[in-house]
Each structure stands twice: as structure tokens, then as C-alpha cells.
Amino acid sequence: MLSMRPNCECCDRDLGPGAAEAYICSFECTFCESCATGSLGTRCPNCGGELVRRPRRPLALLAKYPASVDRVLSRSRCAPGA
Ligand SMILES: [Zn+2]
Numbered sequence: 001m002l003s004m005r006p007n008c009e010c011c012d013r014d015l016g017p018g019a020a021e022a023y024i025c026s027f028e029c030t031f032c033e034s035c036a037t038g039s040l041g042t043r044c045p046n047c048g049g050e051l052v053r054r055p056r057r058p059l060a061l062l063a064k065y066p067a068s069v070d071r072v073l074s075r076s077r078c079a080p081g082a
């Protein structure tokens with residue numbers, strides 16, 4: 001199950017579980033669309049894996065399977081200027 005991290009690792013933008021513009025790698029490093037498709041070139045800066053659009057979790061299931069609230073930030077690994 002995805003943990004559904006709440007923010008972009010690069011720019012710290014909020015990415016709620018209903019956000020359509022969240023991108024993740026296979027380790028669930030999480031980025032917003034502008035970082036993922038822009039400076040990162042749809043490649044994860046942590047593991048080198050591809051970034052794909054994260055599926056949304058239906059609201060009805062969020063009560064039972066809540067999204068993560070642990071914010072992860074790794075600005076230093078992001079492309080310069082990001
Ligand atoms: Zn971002």
C-alpha cells in the first residue's frame with residue numbers, strides 16, 4: 001500500500017491524497033508535477049528510477065487507510081535551481 005506522502009520532496013508543495021499532480025518512484029519518493037516533469041525530467045533524484053503519476057485514493061478509503069502525514073524533504077538532491 002502506498003503511504004501517500006503529503007508533499008513534494010523538492011519544493012515542499014502540498015500534495016494531498018486527492019492531488020492529481022503527484023508523481024512517485026518505486027520507493028515512493030514523491031514530487032509535484034512541475035518538479036517531476038521539469039527539473040527532474042521524470043527521473044527520481046534519490047534512486048534514479050522513473051517517476052510516474054501517483055494514483056489517487058478514493059475518499060471513502062482514506063478514513064480506513066489514512067494518507068501519511070510525514071513530510072519528506074530532500075532539497076539538496078534536487079536539480080540546482082529547483
Ligand atoms: Zn515540487
Ligand SMILES: [Zn+2]
Pocket residue numbers: 025026027028029044045046047048049
Ligand atoms: Zn526514488
